[in-house]
Amino acid sequence: MANWLVFLILLYCPCFIVATNAEGQALLELKAGLNESIDLLGTWDPNLVEPCTSWSHITCSGGHVIAVHLESMGFSGTLSPHIGxxxxxxxxxxxxxxxSGSLPPELGNMTNLQNLNLSNNDFTGDIPSSLGRLSYLQYLVLKKNNNLTGEIPSSITKISTLIEVDLSFNDLTGQIPEALFQRPKYTFSGNKLNCGSNLQHPCASTLNSNSGGSKSIVGILIGSIGGTVVVLTCFIFLLWKCWWLRYRKEVFVDVSGEDDRKISFGQLKRFSWRELQLATDDFSEKNVQR
Known part of the structure; x- marks a missing residue:
């Protein structure tokens, strides 16, 4: 009886299936919009819409899809709005x-997005202002071979978490929002924007080059290690010097063979020969006790 009840629920309430597997349905829509010469996403089975069980090129946590990695797979087609x-x-x-095609405004619905990399594709049209809703976004990379046009939306400046903004080599025009020049890493080269050597701001930050950044990091590490070694060496030398000054004492033995009767003097005073002569009456024998 229970099995029949489950069957009737599944038969007459298909909405239950869709709601349970909303992320799987969205991924299938994404796949449908991408033209592929071979079945690179064969594990994305429409008859088993549970992406976190066996689907490739995705990462899940807590039963939800948290990462989609489809880099360098030769896809063409368009980016489905269902991605949102x-x-x-x-x-x-x-x-x-x-x-190719435009960037769907629905990208702004992925409010947990931290890394958006759509570089080296054939996207056209404007950058959606809805990206300003991505309050956790750290990396926005839309560079190279895309042909995005229009102005950079000012809404992007509301994203306080942005570490890198790379919009280079598109066909963007107009003013760059001032706040974007304050990001740790930015690149606007290869556009028709208000930046460059003759303007107030350069088109790329000094952290733009990865190799340069790596060299800087290596230099900082070497400098830090070298400085630490020097400080430790000086500290050890000072400790040794203090120990040596504290325990250095000259030992005198008045009778040979009686080494345990040692007299230690912390400080000795020097006398000149003339002073000794006067003090002993020119070394007179009468001063010698017998």
């Missing part, structure tokens, strides 16, 4: 493909 239904997503990596 992955509200638990932290990382979306679609770089180095041939995806």
């Amino acid at each position: 239904e992955l509200t638990y997503l932290n990382i979306l990596g679609l770089e180095d493909n041939h995806i």
